[in-house]
Amino acid sequence: MKNGFPDKLLESRSIIKQGLYALITPEGLVNNSVPGFENCYVSILSSPRLGASFVDYIVTLYEGGHNKERGFAGDADVESFLYVVEGEVKVIAEDKEHTFTEGGYIYCPPGTKMFIENVNKGDSKVFLYKQKYKELEGQSKPWLVTGNANDIEEIEYEGTKEMRIKDLLPTDFAFDMNFHILTFDPGAGHPFIETHVQEHGAYLLSGEGVYNLDNEWVPVKKGDYIFMGPYVQQACYAVGRDKLSYVYSKDCNRDADL
Incomplete structure (x- = not known):
C-alpha cells in the first residue's frame, strides 16, 4: 500500500528507455x-x-x-x-x-x-x-x-569466485529459457561488459550496486527491477557491505529468427 501525501518533492530513480532497458523502483509501482x-x-x-x-x-x-x-x-x-x-x-x-x-x-x-x-x-x-x-x-x-x-549449489561465474550463479531450470534443449540467480560479493563485478542477443528481466533480492545499462552506470538496490533488451551493454559492480543478488530470466537454446 502507498503512503499519503508526500512531505517532499516528488522524485524517482526509475529510468525507461523503450526497447533498450528499464530500471523500475518499488516506490513508483502501481x-x-x-x-x-x-x-x-x-x-x-x-x-x-x-x-x-x-x-x-x-x-x-x-x-x-x-x-x-x-x-x-x-x-x-x-x-x-x-x-x-x-x-x-x-x-x-x-x-x-x-x-x-x-x-x-x-x-x-x-x-x-x-x-x-x-x-x-x-x-x-x-x-x-x-x-x-x-x-x-x-x-x-x-x-x-x-x-x-537455497538447495542449489553456487557455481563460479566465468571463473570468478567472487561472483557465482545458480541454474534453476534444466540445461536441456526442451527448454527455450532459464532462470538464474547471480550473486556478487561486496566489491565484486562482472569480468567484462556483456553484449548479447539475449534479453533479461531481473529482480534484485539483496544488496546494492551500480549497473552498466547501455554504457550508463545506474545505482540499483534490493527491490529494484531491471529490464535489459537484446544487445544492450550490461555489467554490474556490487557496493556496500552486503552481497548483491538477483533472480533473472534468459532466453536460450534457440537460434535467432529471420
Whole structure:
C-alpha cells in the first residue's frame, strides 16, 4: 500500500528507455487489476509495451490473497514461472499441490495453468513470469519443474569466485529459457561488459550496486527491477557491505529468427 501525501518533492530513480532497458523502483509501482487475483497488489514490470518478449510481475499477496478460481497463464503456447521472494504460497499445477517458502520456485510448461494462494499469516511476495514458448522441431517438450534456490549449489561465474550463479531450470534443449540467480560479493563485478542477443528481466533480492545499462552506470538496490533488451551493454559492480543478488530470466537454446 502507498503512503499519503508526500512531505517532499516528488522524485524517482526509475529510468525507461523503450526497447533498450528499464530500471523500475518499488516506490513508483502501481496496482494493476488483473482478472483472477484477489486481495493482491499486482504490478506488471515488463511487457511487450516496454519492448520485452515476455511479461514480468511482482505480486504481493495479502493474507488470504489468491488466484484460486481463474489461475495464471495456461494458454497452449505460454509457459510460466513463479519465484517466492518472501512468505509462503501454495501452488496447484497439473493437479498437484506444492508449498513454497522463500527461494522456492515452479516452472509450468505450455498449457499448464498455475493456481496460487498465500498460506502465510502475513503477506507473501512472488516474482511471476510468462512468455510464448518457442518449439524446437524434433525436440521433446519441457516439463513441470519445482525446487528451492537455497538447495542449489553456487557455481563460479566465468571463473570468478567472487561472483557465482545458480541454474534453476534444466540445461536441456526442451527448454527455450532459464532462470538464474547471480550473486556478487561486496566489491565484486562482472569480468567484462556483456553484449548479447539475449534479453533479461531481473529482480534484485539483496544488496546494492551500480549497473552498466547501455554504457550508463545506474545505482540499483534490493527491490529494484531491471529490464535489459537484446544487445544492450550490461555489467554490474556490487557496493556496500552486503552481497548483491538477483533472480533473472534468459532466453536460450534457440537460434535467432529471420
